[in-house]
Amino acid sequence: MQFDAELWRFRARERHNKLSKKSRWKANVRLHRDLSAIGGIERVVEWCNQHQVGLIFTKVQLAQYDRTTKIISVSGDAAYETQLFSLLHECGHHLHDKSLLKKKRIRNVIAEKKVEQDKRPTKLTDRVDVIAEEFEAWTRGRKLAERLGIYINDARCKADMSWCLIRYFKWSSY
């Protein structure tokens, strides 16, 4: 599925109408957050187009960057703010790759990282590299948001980031 700002906004408003029946105040807070996130997604999508980075919104609850095809996939069903955070993080992977290529230091050990046991490197140092790269991609994603003038809620972004990183910690240590 391709990103369609109008469809995203339409869905956010539909949701707002439903939530309004329970709590108008909560629904309004949510709508404000959703519309702000959708505006942010729009800017990142534009950035991806300018930088030849492909983008797919899927129904799968998984975000990833495929470094061989340069395609980012993000869950289109996730909360709008989560979509924005994941999208920025995956762009962070792209930017990190680009800087490694510039320095000609790209590692081919971890061609595609997935939080799956069969893809887990045997060497502890390689696993640590994966985790370091995850941190790096989050930092680069935040910097990109800053450059593009996108508002990011620190606490909620940190919560999403922590959730993702903890999965990598567990993956690397069991």
Ligand SMILES: [Zn+2]
């Ligand atoms: Zn990542």
